[in-house]
Amino acid sequence: MLVTGKTFAKSAIFTPTNTNHPVKTNFIKAIACMVTLLVMAACSANKYAITNHTNAFSKGADISWLPQMEATGFKFRNAQGIEEDFFKILKDKGINTIRLRTWVNPSADKASGHCSKEETVAMALRAKKWGMRIMIDFHYSDTWADPGKQKKPKAWEGHDFSTLLNDVYTYTFGVMTALQKAGINPEWVQVGNETPGGMIYPEGSINNWPQLAQLINKGYDAIKAVSPQSKVILHLDQGNNNERFRWWFDKATTQKAKYDVIGLSYYPYWLKGSPDYTLSINDLAKNLNDMAARYNKEVMVVEVGGESAKPQNTYDMLVAVQQKVKLVPNNKGLGVLYWEPQGANSWSHYALSAWGDDGKPTKAMDAFLVK
Template sequence: MNPFRIIIAFVITFCSPYTNAQKYVGGDLSLLTKYENQGAKYKDKNGTAISDLLVYVKQQGWNTIRVRLFVDPVKGQTITDAGNKKEVVQDLAYVKELGKRIKDNGLYFLLDFQYSDTYADPSKQWTPEDWQSFNDAQLQQEIYDYTLNCLQELNGAGATPDLIQTGNEISYGMLWGAKGTNANRCYTNSSTTNWTRFINLLKQAGKACREACPSAKIIIHSERAAKPDVLTDFFDRMKNAELDYDIIGLSYYPYFHGKLSVLANALNTLENKNYGKQIQIVETGYPSQWAVPGTTEAVDYDYSVDGQKQFITDLIEMLAEHPLVNGLSWWWAEANANGCTGDLKNGWYNAGLFDNSNGKALDALYEMKRFHGDETSINSITKNHNEDIWHKISGSRLHYEPTSTKGIFINKGRKLIVK
């Protein structure tokens, strides 16, 4: 038998369970309602007006929309950094309305519980003001009651989530207390401080999710892609505690975390640990014009429309080599100051998927659909075997002819093994 045919047959057999598995691709559109209310004008790449962004992104291959939920964003605005106050608006009523639109349009709804009145991240996990007087036992009951109530109300509004994050970027715990305190922060490197408290909170949140939305997938979210030792310490603890969840969620921003190889290393590390969980990149993004404020890492891509597109193209091709990865979400994808008449009109954030000056969709938006695998699967190679294009054996396309990179590559129906 032709050895090339043996390799192709093996890859199809081995990869098909993952190639055909459900994949979730889209973006966080948490501010869409506010942008619309302030008159933002969304357009396609040719300048034609988009009447409904949810309908449009679905036409471009998106199937999942992520939305954050704050406990009391009005109170959160009083402790939020000045530049971000305008973004902290997503209370339950807001999310019910937007969530129903998402579901009515036949899209998957990813709900992001922040469990705070304001943005929660690894350096800010402030307890909601109304919960700050609770002791640990009362806080466990409150997170259960709050989670259950929110999900029951979403169910009743026709906005049942399909995926649920119980916490946002919770690498070092959550619900630390009032702004500025680290008293309940969790530490890695063999420390046991606060971990039992934190895991008990997660268990109560997960219990409410299973009761209210038994079909939903629970995501546990860390942003420590650049620190695999912290990742494994964190998820080892989740495993040892027998925490009930389905998906490992990661944030990855090259300007904060480093090059694609950093994320690839994190994914390899997680896969080698055999946690038995799928993985999603629940937050990513890249600028289209200038560096995001606070950028800490050197990047491989220009700050341009082309650079942004190349970033997501390369990211998707790398993710295709990791069959456990089944989700990809662009954060603040809807950022668009064009036409805005309110406090969103300054358009400072340029890592969304629309041009703030004219409202046109950027090229990266249209690249997202490639995550589904139609253009990166082994099937596409067999269908287009006469094209002079090089692919990795996984099916992802190369932008160069391999000469020194080790691996098995395919071009025009023939294989090349580079040792």
């Protein structure tokens, strides 16, 4: 319970009759000081409180395409075919977490633009209103950053490394501050998106790990300066590839890169020679367990997806992935997030959504209802 001056005065056992008495006066001053400190501490704790935090297993979705889909007239319908608020449909399917990518100076392109600071804040507010937990994904680019490309923002081109470090800190701090001013302190924040080769090329390439670690740490420091309780994620693709993860995180450890959670992508569809998830799911489990034990970190599948044309198979895969994450020892498996489940093929031309062209979620989304 918060102790305030009023409630304390009403409940105080000692009521002075002579406030000029030096002992009594000093006692009153000490009590007043203690109350002030308690109030300040409570206000400070509230400032940094994680938005909609819960200890429940995270069942989430990256839905950064949503504003564009709505703007182009795509209608979302529930399983009964009735048009409904998209967030309600997600919530009814068991989703409790929303992931949002953010780009520095994006274009207005329908599929490869948007996701500005302002749009990220607006989307986070919508998610908060529906009681969702929030993850922010800093790409540190004006568009897609992934294993194939990590192009630095145009505004940062030509900057020397010292200036680039300041760019990362200032930009990250600015987005986090804008979120906080809107009442949002994300539970998780990614520094970089799918960074097996590094980020912000060429300076942040794995060819120069000391510089990559410095860039990561600037992002980490900016996040913690605004929201100390937010957990920072470093994120690689091919979540079933233990050799890839060990090499990268061993380097991160040696170079003293700072982070709290190891994030993994898992897309059987893209794995060479093994699009059938049953051929790689046990490798995913082994890697999850190894990462948690080897680095003493929490782990999370921050991106997953399966073919929208094979909803039963995607459903089975999602159930299996959630089970594997939940089985990570010591409750270090935090959750599973689907990447753009609502990105129906007719709109996105993306084959791995969990939504039909009729506007309804496919059976795959029912996997998040499984206990």
